[in-house]
Amino acid sequence: MELGIGMFGDVRIGPDGKPQSAQQRLQEIIEEVKLMDEVGLDFYGIGEHHRPDYAVSVPEVLLAALASVTKKIKLGSAVSVLSSSDPVRLYQSFATLDLISDGRAELMAGRGSFIESFPLYGYDLNDYDALFDEKLRLLLQINEQEIISWKGKFRAELKEQMVLPRALNNHLKIWVAVGGTPESVVRAASLGLPVMFAIIGGSPVQFKPLFDYNKAIYQQAGHDMNAFEVGVHVHAFFGEDSKEIADYYYPVYSAQMDRIGRSRGWPPYQRVQYDRGRGKGGHLIIGDADEAVDKILELQELFGLTRFSAHMDVGAPSHDRIMKSIEIFGTKIAPKVREALRK
Template sequence: MSAQFEFGLNSFGDVATDGGREMTDAESVRLLIEEAQLAESVGLDVFSVGEHYKDKSVDSATPVVLAAAAQATSTIGLGTSVTVLSTQDPVRLYQEFATVDALSNGRTQLVLGRASAVESFPLFGYDIAQYEELFEEKLDLFLRLMYEDRVTWSGKHRASLDAVRLHPRMPDGGIPAWIGIGGSPDSVIRAARNGLPLMMAIIGGRAERFAGHAELYLRALSSFGYPEMPIAQHSLGLIADTDDAAKSAHWEYWEPVVTQISKERGFYPPTAERYAEEVDTGALYVGSPETVARKIAAIARANHLSRFDLKYDITHLPRDVRERSIRLFGEQVAPRVRELLEEDAEPWRETGRPVVEIVKGGKAVHV
């Protein structure tokens, strides 16, 4: 399993600081490209950018950012932390990501979600009351566009299509597309029903509580006649040379962001005690390389993971702290996690049974 376990970086385009100065939006966009290059240089597998429409985030035009990253890198996968499919036009989305895939020579992927932040609904004129209906209809159309050569389609929320063939073309079968979930069993079943890999966004509480979702997904895949597919986890964190340095740096910038979100969404503001609990036993992956590696390895076992994505940026987190975290994640955490998972795999090797079955490019392979 260790050789195939993947590591990704997720950015929400958070504006950074540099020497105490808030970077401009333009500088923050260019920083994303530099960080994609850095992620590739330290051996990470995927660099992903989100989609947000709020102050201090610069990821509203994700395909443009990924197209630039495609030209600045050569091997790393390029994806979305989540694409808010509910407020996207599937035709345009297909064309944008077919273009990015061409520019990257086949390195592009997507995580499709319904949105936890809903700023895009009023911005683009959609009714939040149609949250579920929009996603279902647009997912159906997008998958048909990826899987079929010519598409005839009609629905409620966009113009009908009559034998449409889009250009530029994606490869046969489209590009890898994951379903992102935040905890809804219905979303788990949707991913399995459509035969798509599962990305679990776990940003608070004990991450092990999602083990039931992973097991439900695997059972549902089997019931729908699909082979096992990858399960990934997206979580927040920061890596520094010591546990204390990581926690101190992360808390300083995490606390004001979560305090603001708590006011907007009506939950309890963060406290130092709750933060320490999240770091120790919850879904924050903050600490030294060894601490974070052991925590990732443990959750990989519990949640049946074949990939872990670290959301590494926070509003105003200094660029040098971001850089150090990326370096440590690729150079020390990833190989250490693989080493820990390799130890788990040894008893299986003795039996001659396959260690794991994962899906690469839509095909199941034994490792």
């Protein structure tokens, strides 16, 4: 099982309500990912957002910068909002990243749980699912064929067009991120794509039927089970002392959950939700190394994971705290998880 970190590039919001500069946050992220590489984590993913509380709107540009200061870690989006992007341009960007990084690039496509990119790029939210379906199929065709002839509903026709550059070995790793809809699972599994499930609420065990459904559809579609990959993305943060890190992180985490929740009609986030999520069977992995190891292994056993992604910057904890969390993940948690899985 691969172990890595996902981020959205949250910026810190000051007491005056003003956000941290994107420039400062981007420089911090570069330092953080350099450390991930040094401590031996397997991958890093960064999301695409178009809001004042996030610093990253074009993941591939940041990832290209990261490629120049890392050596081994895989670098991908988490996610690229494919529905409001041009698949041709997106493939070209990530193929370029793949060449720069010597084959370490990945593209994770998603429909977008945040919708700011749709009006920004001139797309109609009424076409939310149709856009993703059409563009995903075009992206996969581009990944397989250098010269493309294609006609769809949402972009200009392609007639014997050459799409360059090509990814290293003429193949780009493409994941699909899903929330909790069976329709998304059917599409990804039928196409034989690796799936990343985001579990950011409730109890993970509630997702077990979706994981089983994904595997069954993948198998029924005739895909090679030796190539089957599935991951989980969960909110996580690590410290030396469980209570201390939980108490530190709660106001940071809850403030961001409330900022998002105000636009979605959620009630104010409560400490009882946080503590329940941190408890046994909960969806949060916020605590010390031993707690994290136990929860990660439980998720692996429950779902048959090939990848675990810790979403580590919700609400933008301090740079020093993130660096410490990364260090603990790479030097204390990851070795114990890997050792347990080898037995």
